[in-house]
Every structure is written in structure tokens, then in C-alpha cells.
Amino acid sequence: MANRIVSVNPHVYAPDTTTTIMRDVIIALCPAVIASVLFFGARALLVECVCVAVAVLCEWGFEKLTHRPNTIGDLSAVVTGLLLALNLPVTIPLWQAAFGALVAIVMVKQLFGGIGLNFANPAITARIVMLVAFGANMTHWVPAAFSDATSSATPLAVIAGINGINAGANTAADLPSLLQMFLGARGGSMGETSCLALLIGGIYLLCRKVISWHTPVAFIGTVVVLTAILGQQPLYQMMAGGLFLGAIFMATDYTTSPPTPAGKLIFGVGCGLLTVCIRVWGNYPEGVSFSILLMNILNPYISNWTRTKPFGGVTA
Amino acid sequence: MFHGKLHGVHPRHMKNTAGNKPIRMPVPPVITVPMSMNIGAPAKPVVKPGDEVKVGQLIAEAGGFMSAPIYSGVSGKVKKLDDYLGSNGRFDTVIVIESDGLQTEYEGIQKPVITDQKSFVDAVRACGVIGLGGAGFPTSVKLNVDPDRVHNIIINGAECEPYITSDTRTMIDNASRIIEGAQLLQKYYTADRIIIGIEDNKPECITIMKEAGRGVPNFEVAELPALYPQGGEKVLIYNTTGEIVPEGKLPIDVGCIVINCTTLAVIAKYIETGMPLVEKVITVDGSAVANPQNIIVPVGTPIQDVLDFVGLKCEPRKVLYGGPMMGISVPSLDSPILKNTNAILAFDEKDAADPTPTACIRCGRCVNHCPFHLMPAAIEQAYNERNGAALKKLKVNLCMECGCCSYGCPARRPLVQVNKLAKAVLNKYNAELKEAEEKQKAKEQAKKEAGVNG
Numbered sequence: 183m184a185n186r187i188v189s190v191n192p193h194v195y196a197p198d199t200t201t202t203i204m205r206d207v208i209i210a211l212c213p214a215v216i217a218s219v220l221f222f223g224a225r226a227l228l229v230e231c232v233c234v235a236v237a238v239l240c241e242w243g244f245e246k247l248t249h250r251p252n253t254i255g256d257l258s259a260v261v262t263g264l265l266l267a268l269n270l271p272v273t274i275p276l277w278q279a280a281f282g283a284l285v286a287i288v289m290v291k292q293l294f295g296g297i298g299l300n301f302a303n304p305a306i307t308a309r310i311v312m313l314v315a316f317g318a319n320m321t322h323w324v325p326a327a328f329s330d331a332t333s334s335a336t337p338l339a340v341i342a343g344i345n346g347i348n349a350g351a352n353t354a355a356d357l358p359s360l361l362q363m364f365l366g367a368r369g370g371s372m373g374e375t376s377c378l379a380l381l382i383g384g385i386y387l388l389c390r391k392v393i394s395w396h397t398p399v400a401f402i403g404t405v406v407v408l409t410a411i412l413g414q415q416p417l418y419q420m421m422a423g424g425l426f427l428g429a430i431f432m433a434t435d436y437t438t439s440p441p442t443p444a445g446k447l448i449f450g451v452g453c454g455l456l457t458v459c460i461r462v463w464g465n466y467p468e469g470v471s472f473s474i475l476l477m478n479i480l481n482p483y484i485s486n487w488t489r490t491k492p493f494g495g496v497t498a
Numbered sequence: 499m500f501h502g503k504l505h506g507v508h509p510r511h512m513k514n515t516a517g518n519k520p521i522r523m524p525v526p527p528v529i530t531v532p533m534s535m536n537i538g539a540p541a542k543p544v545v546k547p548g549d550e551v552k553v554g555q556l557i558a559e560a561g562g563f564m565s566a567p568i569y570s571g572v573s574g575k576v577k578k579l580d581d582y583l584g585s586n587g588r589f590d591t592v593i594v595i596e597s598d599g600l601q602t603e604y605e606g607i608q609k610p611v612i613t614d615q616k617s618f619v620d621a622v623r624a625c626g627v628i629g630l631g632g633a634g635f636p637t638s639v640k641l642n643v644d645p646d647r648v649h650n651i652i653i654n655g656a657e658c659e660p661y662i663t664s665d666t667r668t669m670i671d672n673a674s675r676i677i678e679g680a681q682l683l684q685k686y687y688t689a690d691r692i693i694i695g696i697e698d699n700k701p702e703c704i705t706i707m708k709e710a711g712r713g714v715p716n717f718e719v720a721e722l723p724a725l726y727p728q729g730g731e732k733v734l735i736y737n738t739t740g741e742i743v744p745e746g747k748l749p750i751d752v753g754c755i756v757i758n759c760t761t762l763a764v765i766a767k768y769i770e771t772g773m774p775l776v777e778k779v780i781t782v783d784g785s786a787v788a789n790p791q792n793i794i795v796p797v798g799t800p801i802q803d804v805l806d807f808v809g810l811k812c813e814p815r816k817v818l819y820g821g822p823m824m825g826i827s828v829p830s831l832d833s834p835i836l837k838n839t840n841a842i843l844a845f846d847e848k849d850a851a852d853p854t855p856t857a858c859i860r861c862g863r864c865v866n867h868c869p870f871h872l873m874p875a876a877i878e879q880a881y882n883e884r885n886g887a888a889l890k891k892l893k894v895n896l897c898m899e900c901g902c903c904s905y906g907c908p909a910r911r912p913l914v915q916v917n918k919l920a921k922a923v924l925n926k927y928n929a930e931l932k933e934a935e936e937k938q939k940a941k942e943q944a945k946k947e948a949g950v951n952g
Binding site: 185186187188189190191192193194195196198199200202203253256258296297298299436437440441442443489490491492493494495496 | 504507509510660732736742743744745746814815816817818822823824825826827828829830843845849850851852853856857858859860861862865866868869870871872873875876892893896899901904905906907908909910912914915918
């Protein structure tokens with residue numbers, strides 16, 4: 183008689199697995215990848231390939247060295263490498279990009295136990311490490327194709343220039359139009375400029391139920407409302423910098439954000455608040471990465487505060 | 499305490515057999531009737547090897563208040579009383595009966611005489627019926643309450659488990675019995691509402707029940723979204739009445755009685771004909787089954803006979819009592835059809851394979867799918883630490899093991915299994931806590947007495 187399998191219920195499963203979720207994120211990032219090549223040339227693709235390859239290699243190598251099960255099949259290293267690349271300027275030296283991928287996978291992810299156990303978003307943290315280590319290369323911007331702006335500076339840097347930190351360096355005439363901002367014809371990291379491409383990816387993730395609307399809407403909404411109150415141009419602030427990339431793809435990272443809708447809302451609002459503070463009062467023109475990293479650190483607390491209330495539960 | 503909508507999951511319905519009117523399977527040569535089919539005390543055999551029995555004849559009497567009598571589903575001869583390892587891993591007594599194939603009805607069958615609520619409850623008890631939705635709770639115990647406490651009678655026609663259509667068939671083929679049962683309940687309990695809850699993926703049942711219930715006072719059909727586990731008792735109560743059954747309480751504490759539609763039909767049949775619960779309509783389906791269908795079999799029919807009758811495509815690798823979300827996998831095809839078996843599902847190699855768990859990615863799907871708003875990922879962590887205090891806070895005791903968390907987990911973590919194990923850890927913790935408390939009390943008492951004496 184055949185050996186029969188006896189196991190605990192359930193005996194059927196939803197089709198989604200970690201791999202399909204990561205695959206969906208990669209699919210959702212495709213429009214942004216295409217936009218990066220369109221606006222910044224073929225080198226964008228080269229940087230993306232280097233980051234992905236190094237990320238996957240590091241994951242494989244580290245797990246080999248530490249005798250842990252190989253997890254490159256779950257595609258999470260691909261996502262990390264790709265997200266990191268999209269957060270870099272197209273001119274970044276390749277060895278620096280590779281270093282960033284190594285930091286993301288080994289230092290931020292694997293040293294904390296691998297997928298699901300890292301406290302901070304690997305791509306974001308690696309980007310910040312690179313910003314500190316290679317400041318000049320990380321803020322060296324080139325003009326995007328199809329942009330008629332004379333300056334290659336990012337719109338946020340231009341605004342910061344007008345508003346006084348580097349007063350006189352730029353004028354409002356250097357700012358791209360709102361349409362250019364939306365399509366992505368502006369200076370910036372290669373994956374962050376096209377709001378349209380990121381939005382398409384975000385809608386795909388929402389439809390596939392990979393992310394929920396709470397974090398991105400709270401994050402972007404807070405930035406819009408606060409900048410409006412502070413007398414900035416809210417639409418401009420919304421589309422500038424890495425807000426769309428951060429709000430849709432980085433702040434929604436499962437491992438480093440709260441699981442419940444209430445927690446996600448608090449997390450998003452916190453990210454938005456910090457972003458505006460850094461943009462308006464900080465030394466850096468952009469604050470999305472820092473705000474997400476800071477909120478990553480608060481995540482365990484937010485997750486604890488926003489625990490669900492059991493149905494019919496009675497507190498003794 | 500407002501909870502909004504309860505969560506759930508959308509497994510594929512797979513109601514392949516909804517259109518199949520149940521057919522009667524040829525009488526099996528041997529039936530094996532276990533004594534522990536209900537929650538509570540096992541029944542006590544009243545027959546001995548060699549005794550002649552007939553269909554509907556008592557073979558075991560209720561073994562206590564929380565128990566139910568058992569009647570023979572075939573006519574024939576008692577072969578032996580045997581030990582048998584149930585699917586719950588416990589040994590149980592079974593009565594093995596060899597059928598003579600004649601299905602002679604027991605001459606002692608007579609309609610019960612019902613004059614009041616007490617005699618009604620007695621009749622339900624005598625009928626041997628238990629919760630046929632799968633729970634196996636003795637129905638007479640559920641109905642043995644002060645009639646004035648009952649405000650809502652909820653008939654469970656949700657049948658939210660994939661594949662199973664036996665309740666669907668009861669509603670289609672026996673709607674009048676369900677209505678008769680509802681009218682009996684209305685007669686002996688002072689309920690304000692009688693609601694039958696049906697998932698909206700069964701429009702035929704909804705139409706038929708609305709038609710059958712026309713003119714019955716206070717009777718209503720609640721069309722519920724097809725969201726598993728819609729038929730969970732607490733879920734159904736909340737979605738039809740808005741009442742929340744608190745921790746440690748019963749539905750009657752919020753004025754509700756929930757009764758499965760097939761259970762009700764069995765009661766109505768017994769009261770009209772005197773024939774107790776001896777046979778079941780079961781759905782036989784799954785990827786290893788050649789011709790999925792609904793069949794009528796005596797309680798005690800071996801699963802092997804059932805599968806032989808419907809035909810197999812291949813040797814089944816996993817066989818379930820019940821649906822794929824909460825069904826129990828059986829190790830042996832000698833296991834019999836129980837009173838509360840509503841389906842036998844047999845799966846091929848591909849569908850039977852257990853997935854390999856990977857690391858939790860903290861996606862939160864288990865939290866957002868749990869109908870009772872529990873946090874399975876956090877429970878798993880607390881369980882790994884054997885942290886009873888944390889498990890108490892996380893209310894793992896409320897878990898009904900519906901399977902939504904495991905179903906939706908992209909890392910395929912065995913969350914239901916962990917919840918089951920975590921309940922044991924919590925029970926141990928509570929017991930230790932109680933013991934420590936009692937010790938403390940005894941100490942204080944001793945001190946006090948010593949103080950008085952000194």
C-alpha cells in the first residue's frame with residue numbers, strides 16, 4: 183500500500199510564494215528600468231546589471247561560506263540589487279556600485295540573519311553608506327535626455343539653491359516643468375526621475391496585492407500636505423527627488439515596515455514628516471532615504487503599538 | 499467593540515459536485531462504527547458479538563450528558579468489538595457489523611412524542627445527531643438551554659470549505675425538512691429571528707431556501723459573501739447578527755444558537771419518521787477521484803469502499819475527512835465514514851505534497867487574513883521561545899485553526915500547526931500559574947492562622 187501523507191490543515195495554499203512576490207516587484211520595476219535607459223543611456227543598464235550580479239553573487243557566496251541554505255532562488259537579492267542601482271546616479275563608478283551591493287547584501291541583510299531578519303532596508307542603507315563614502319560621485323548628476331534644463335542639478339538641489347543654502351547658484355528658470363518632472367526628464371538618480379514609470383509599477387503591485395496603499399499614500403500625502411503648509415510647491419515636492427521610488431518600493435518593504443494597516447499609516451506619515459524636515463531645514467536637499475532608514479529603526483515599536491485586537495478577546 | 503469586516507481568504511471553490519444529486523452506494527459488506535464520533539464522552543456499546551441488528555437499531559447508548567447514542571446503518575450481524583486508532587491519534591472502541599445486504603428496517607422504529615421543549619431536546623438526543631458541519635458537538639446539549647435566552651437561531655448553510663457540496667445538496671433536495679426543523683425550533687424557543695446564512699456562490703440554494711421559507715414568520719435568508727471561513731460559528735454569528743461571542747463564552751451567551759442545515763434536516767426527519775441518524779450524504783472529490791460525486795452511505799462505511807465505488811484515477815497520496823482548509827488527513831483507508839464526515843477528498847501526488855517552509859518575510863498576510871485578528875507570525879515567535887505569557891497576550895486560545903494564515907503564507911510556514919502546539923504551551927503556562935497562585939494562597943492562609951494562634 184502506498185505511503186499516505188498525513189499533515190496538519192490546510193491542505194491547499196494561495197499561489198503566492200516569496201519568489202512570486204519578488205518576481206512581481208521585479209516586474210513592477212521594469213518601467214523604471216526602461217525609463218532609466220531612456221533618460222540616462224545604456225550605461226544605466228550596465229550599472230543595474232552590475233548591482234544585481236554582485237548582490238546575487240554576495241548572497242550566494244555568504245551563504246556558501248556560512249553553510250546556510252542557498253536563497254538566491256527567492257529573487258530577493260535581485261530586487262535589492264536593482265533597487266540600489268535605481269538609487270544611484272548613472273555616472274557612478276562601477277566598482278563603487280559593486281561595493282554598494284556588497285554592503286546591502288552582506289552587511290545589512292546577511293549579517294542580521296538573511297531575508298526577513300534585517301532591521302533596515304538593505305538598498306536604502308547601502309545608498310546612505312555610499313553617500314557618506316563617495317559623496318562627490320553620489321551627487322554628480324548629468325542632464326537627462328529630453329530635458330531642456332541648462333543645469334544638470336536635481337530639482338531639489340535647485341530649490342535648495344534658490345532658498346539660500348547655496349544662494350544664487352541656480353534660478354527658478356533651471357527648474358524643469360511639471361510634465362518633465364512627471365515623465366522623468368530631469369536630473370537625479372537613474373530610477374527615481376520618472377514618476378510615471380514608478381506609478382505604473384506601483385499600480386501593478388497594488389493590483390497583485392503585493393503592497394497595500396497605506397504606506398505610499400500616507401508617505402506621499404504627508405509630504406504634499408506639509409510642503410503646502412510650509413509654502414513650498416506641493417506638486418513639485420511630490421514628484422521631485424526619490425519620493426515615488428521610496429514610497430512605493432522602499433518604504434513598503436515587508437521586513438522593515440509594520441504588518442498592520444494602522445502601522446503602515448503611521449510608518450508612512452513618519453517617513454513623510456522626516457522627509458519634509460530634511461528637505462526644508464536639513465543640509466541635504468533630499469531626505470527620502472534618511473527618513474525611511476530612521477523609520478526602519480522605529481518599526482519594531484510601531485509594530486508593537488499597532489498590534490491587532492483579537493476578535494472577542496477579553497483582557498483579564 | 500466594533501471590529502469592522504472580518505478577514506478571510508478566497509480559496510478556489512471547486513464545488514464540482516454541486517449539481518450531482520446524491521446516489522445511494524451499494525451496501526458495504528462490513529461497517530466499522532467508532533464510539534467517539536462526537537465531542538465529549540464516547541458512546542457505550544449495547545450489543546455483543548453475534549447479535550443480529552437492523553437498520554436504525556441502537557448499538558451504543560450515550561456515554562454521558564455530553565454524548566450521543568449510535569444506531570446501526572445496516573442490517574446484519576455484529577462481528578466483533580475492536581480497538582481502532584482514530585485519526586486524532588487516540589484508540590477507540592469500534593463495533594464491526596457484517597451486513598446481510600438486505601437493509602431490513604428495525605421494527606422498533608417509532609416517531610417520538612413531542613409536547614414541549616424538554617421532550618424536543620430528548621428527541622434530538624435520541625436521534626443521535628451531532629454537529630454535522632464537522633464539529634461533532636452533541637446537538638441536544640446545544641439545544642438544552644433556557645428557551646427565553648435564545649434571540650437568534652442561525653442555520654448554517656454557508657458551506658465555505660472548497661469541494662464540499664453535501665450541505666448544498668441538503669438545501670436543494672431537502673429544503674422542506676430544513677424549514678420543518680426551523681419551525682420546530684421556533685415553536686420551542688422564543689427566537690426573534692431565524693436566519694439561514696448561505697454564501698453567495700450558491701445562488702440556487704438561496705433561491706430555493708427563500709421559496710421554501712416563504713410565509714414562515716421571522717425567517718430570513720442571509721446572502722453572505724463567499725469568503726472563507728464564512729461558516730465558522732463565531733464568524734457566522736457576527737456576520738448575521740453583529741454579535742461577538744467573547745472569549746470563553748458560548749453562542750447562547752449572546753442569545754444565539756447556530757445549527758448546521760443538514761443537522762436540522764436530520765432532526766426534522768427523525769421527528770417525522772422516527773429514523774435516527776444512520777447514514778450520511780458525503781461529497782467524494784479531489785484530484786485522485788475519477789468521478790467526483792455525492793453519495794449516500796451508512797455511517798461506518800470504510801473509506802476504501804467509498805473510493806472503490808466512485809473510482810480512482812491513481813493511488814491517492816493524501817485522503818481527507820472534510821475539506822482542504824480544515825480537513826483531517828487519514829493514515830488508513832480502513833477508517834470509516836463518521837457521523838460528522840461531510841466529504842472524503844483524495845489527492846494525487848502533486849496536490850498531496852507538503853510545501854517546504856522558507857524564512858518568514860514579515861509580509862503580514864497571516865495577520866491580515868486571520869478572521870479573529872490574531873497575529874500568527876508573532877505567535878510563532880512566542881511559541882519558539884515557549885513564552886506562555888506572550889501567548890496569553892496574543893490570545894492563541896481564540897484560534898479556530900481555520901487555516902487562513904497558513905493558506906496565505908508565501909513562505910509556507912506551518913502556522914496552524916504552530917498554533918495548535920502553542921495552545922498546549924499556553925495551557926501548561928496557565929496550569930502552572932494557577933498552581934503557583936494556589937500555593938501562594940495556602941501560604942498566606944497558613945501565615946494568617948499562625949498569626950492568630952501566636
